[in-house]
Amino acid sequence: MLRQIDPNDHEKLREYLDSRSEDISTEVILKVTEILHAVKKEKDAAIRRYTKQFDGIDLEDYRVREEEINEAAAQADPKFVESMRQAKANIEYFHNAQKQHGYLLEKAKGIYLGQRVLPLDSVGIYVPGGRAQYPSSVLMNAIPARIAGVKRIVMITPPSKMGTLHPNIAAAAKLAGVTEIYKVGGAQGIAALAYGTETIAKVDKIVGPGNIFVAAAKKLVYGKVDIDMIAGPSEILVIADADANPAYVAADLLSQAEHDPMASAILVTTSSKLLENVNKELVKQTAVLPKREIVEQSLKNYGTAICCASLSACVEIANAIAPEHLELMVKQPMQLLHEVRHAGSVFLGYYTCESVGDYYGGTNHVLPTSGTARFSSALGVDSFIKKSSYLQYSEEAIQAYGDNIICMAQQEDLDAHANAVKVRLKK
Amino acid sequence: MLRQIDPNDHEKLREYLDSRSEDISTEVILKVTEILHAVKKEKDAAIRRYTKQFDGIDLEDYRVREEEINEAAAQADPKFVESMRQAKANIEYFHNAQKQHGYLLEKAKGIYLGQRVLPLDSVGIYVPGGRAQYPSSVLMNAIPARIAGVKRIVMITPPSKMGTLHPNIAAAAKLAGVTEIYKVGGAQGIAALAYGTETIAKVDKIVGPGNIFVAAAKKLVYGKVDIDMIAGPSEILVIADADANPAYVAADLLSQAEHDPMASAILVTTSSKLLENVNKELVKQTAVLPKREIVEQSLKNYGTAICCASLSACVEIANAIAPEHLELMVKQPMQLLHEVRHAGSVFLGYYTCESVGDYYGGTNHVLPTSGTARFSSALGVDSFIKKSSYLQYSEEAIQAYGDNIICMAQQEDLDAHANAVKVRLKK
Incomplete structure (x- = not known):
């Protein structure tokens, strides 16, 4: 059974989730x-x-x-x-x-x-x-x-x-x-x-x-x-419309909850009817899971549901949370994706459960946790490269523009910087 | 006067430079x-x-x-x-x-x-x-x-x-x-x-x-x-061939040395004659600098010269140091650039002093210090973006490939992950 909170409480929810991150003793x-x-x-x-x-x-x-x-x-x-x-x-x-x-x-x-x-x-x-x-x-x-x-x-x-x-x-x-x-x-x-x-x-x-x-x-x-980043507890946020299959939604929330008692599973939906059915499915599916105890603890601690008036309002909640995993279990997921500003990885449509990406689909499963998707990215090729810049000014170029460099260096009181240009200028 | 060290001592030099980074008390x-x-x-x-x-x-x-x-x-x-x-x-x-x-x-x-x-x-x-x-x-x-x-x-x-x-x-x-x-x-x-x-x-x-x-x-x-990064003391490494103008080389070393007594200026050259002339120029130019005291301290602490047998050997020293700033004061700088693996920003040719890049040229002056150019990059547009991935599997796709995901999840003992696929499979 997911704890239901008011859509306006999303900031408190982010703070609540943040409280999971322990400092190292x-x-x-x-x-x-x-x-x-x-x-x-x-x-x-x-x-x-x-x-x-x-x-x-x-x-x-x-x-x-x-x-x-x-x-x-x-x-x-x-x-x-x-x-x-x-x-x-x-x-x-x-x-x-x-x-x-x-x-x-x-x-x-x-x-x-x-x-x-x-x-x-x-x-x-x-x-x-x-x-x-x-x-x-x-x-x-x-x-x-x-x-x-x-x-x-x-x-x-x-x-x-x-x-x-x-x-x-x-x-x-x-x-x-x-x-x-x-x-x-x-x-x-x-x-x-x-x-x-x-x-x-x-x-x-x-x-x-x-x-x-x-x-x-x-x-x-x-x-x-x-x-790489130091990963915090894992989290999923599922946005589901009225047509989403409650059994799918529940299964996906549980796949997150089984990680550990600190993992958080959040449902944001436009349909209170769906929420009701998801809650029933959660009970049913949890009963037969090998990691039932962890799942129950995790749902009890962090399992949350929010009902919103519109799908756009649902996405605004997701943007405020900046979840590691975001599922868009809606009819037009590509359309809704354009409103998403902060999410580590997004899973589109009714059939793309997070596990597809965890194992197989090809996107990376090393993702920013604890709201850091606001400013960081999945592991990828970028994580293993660096960029090195270079610059070349010819003799003519330094004659033409050197004065500007001297002026700027002098304004910062760095005379040796200015001097490096001066020695190169023809008097 | 730059302290001269043996080319084989470059690892010791990197360690010596690293010793500058103080821990915060x-x-x-x-x-x-x-x-x-x-x-x-x-x-x-x-x-x-x-x-x-x-x-x-x-x-x-x-x-x-x-x-x-x-x-x-x-x-x-x-x-x-x-x-x-x-x-x-x-x-x-x-x-x-x-x-x-x-x-x-x-x-x-x-x-x-x-x-x-x-x-x-x-x-x-x-x-x-x-x-x-x-x-x-x-x-x-x-x-x-x-x-x-x-x-x-x-x-x-x-x-x-x-x-x-x-x-x-x-x-x-x-x-x-x-x-x-x-x-x-x-x-x-x-x-x-x-x-x-x-x-x-x-x-x-x-x-x-x-x-x-x-x-x-x-x-x-x-x-x-x-x-962004926590910047350490600044450093320049100048690679110069026999044709480099010693007055230019000295001026560029000094522009780094004036930053603070922890800044390091290193000359790596194929010409001992050039080194001799650079040392003379250093004395001459330092004498008239407003920040003379800082410059003298910095050169005394960290000013270093290394003579190598070839330009490629010079670049190998640079790669071992991974300097924040690297000048290639050589006849064919673009050619030599291809041998550089680790440097924050590179300044090519006899006329591109570091100050061109510090102020004016267009490359960024926020650069990786203390040898971190081995794995990090200049500040840039990359520093202010993040990447968010997405994935969509249709109903048919999950039917076709779901078995693989179930298999992988089960091998990792994550049954709820497997179950999220199972509920979507047609029996």
Whole structure:
């Protein structure tokens, strides 16, 4: 049963959702700082010690050799590998269109301005271990990096208690074009990527989800290397009209709610009749879900419904929330899309449930959470490139325009800046 | 006199340069946290109190009315305003080419994938006050935001002791298309932009340079709003061949050194003869500079020269340093540019001193410092947009491919994700 709130309360709702984001505790920061320092100083010796301590296994060498990758990958379910292969093709199809090119402008005789688009040299992808394993994340992180032109795509993941690599993760890494794999997790893994060890060369950027220790470590090494966003609790907002199928709406809300008790599922609709039927479906569908307990907690905590007078009013709520996932379960979704200003990824029509995008459709599932869709974007090819500008003035050009530069530098009291032009001017 | 080091010591040099970046002290963090909390809670009342305390003036209203902007701007030197007008045209010319467009792909019947490019709703630009004033920064921050399509471009700057706005800053803001100006600075100004007050509506992103309190405040509000990079000490690396004019080389190194004692100027050359002459020029030119003391400190601390056997070897040093500014004072600079992998902005040929780009040429002067050019880019139109993806599967498409999604969701133990597809499949 979704808690119903007034459409005018949407600001309070955003604040309520924001309250989910926890600060990282000082205790965690201190512990992680200690780990980072140890790895920076002792390198592989520290990695071995922490892996023994946290993952319960003593690994003499945590580099995964090609043979081991192939052996693990061969154990993955062939039907699953085939599904991943199709997903990979779709992800490539969507992300290939994100490739950017540099430009060179000749403004006037002797004046050139340009911008180059360059791939990062190397990227590290963190892949969580433990009971949960998310091969889809490997595809979503590694494929855009490869399309961007990144040469070294390094994956790290905690070893199992037996010291092995999960077959699905191995299969995904092979498909996605990961070039190196290491069995190391936690803050020590992030430290290895950021500072380098005898075994791992340091990388330029670290991406991928992880637990609170991983998140803290990423925050702390940020600046030394780049990182992707630190993901907050996941959220979906479904806009549904009177014709939407309540069973579909309920199923999609539940797919978000099963992530964790902090995940939020919000329905915004023009039809109170639909809301009534969705509530019935939620009860019915929840009853048979394996993750029933998590779902019930999540709905109780954050499950919300808002009835609005018009679809445009529904979109205004979505814009105020800036949800990670937005479904437009309406008759004319493309039309409504033009009113959406803030959303990580949008799923159009009655048949595009969020899971299509989570796994298969080709858009990226690494998305801005906690309202950050107001100012940030999905992971993509952009995340693995940088732009470098250039400028050329000929001797004639500096003679012609140098006075302006001297004037501006002097107004800012930067005489050596002005002087760099002056020495080049013919008296 | 530049300290000469061996080409093989370039890694040590990068580490040495990195050691300049100071961590923000706990004391500053605590003070700034207090200010942020106060502004969040008391809004304008806190702003008034802190402005009185830190800027020494009691402002009843810190919004700057149009009349005041016009009056201040009218006092700027007309020649300077004309130089800014030309600079503005050049900045627009370069940044217009950065505009990006969305795309929509029809992958197969009933399957659409797309990406929209959307401007941020609002941006706040911090403009430092005090004795130093940098109108060029106003242009460099505001113009790309306007080209991106940002509707609200808010500028904040500390009031002078008389409560006035600097004429040059007012003139730059008018030219650049700033839409709102407030006389508030420091951490309290950043808090106003991030949380909003009765006077200022909150913004989505905060850009612009500031002192340590401003930098700490930006770091602390990051996540709630977006920020640009926290700039570290500035750096230039000049690659010069035997034909480079030593007076030009020296002048360009000095233009960097005058910024502050932490700024670094590095010469990498194939000619020891040139290095000798540059050292002579440095002495000569430094002697007459108003900022002589700063320049001497900076050169003593970080001024460095490296002699290499070839221009390609020089570029490899540059790639290892990833300098903010890179000058290629060589005969064939465009050719050498292709070997550059990591540099914020590159200045080509004997006549393009860095100041051309700092003020006038059109490329942006807000650049990645401290080696972050390995993974980040200049400020630009990209900094003020976000991308939102969308996906549509028809009923037929979900029937055709749904099985794959179910399979992948089940492998990840996310049954509600699988169920969202199942409910849509015809049995």
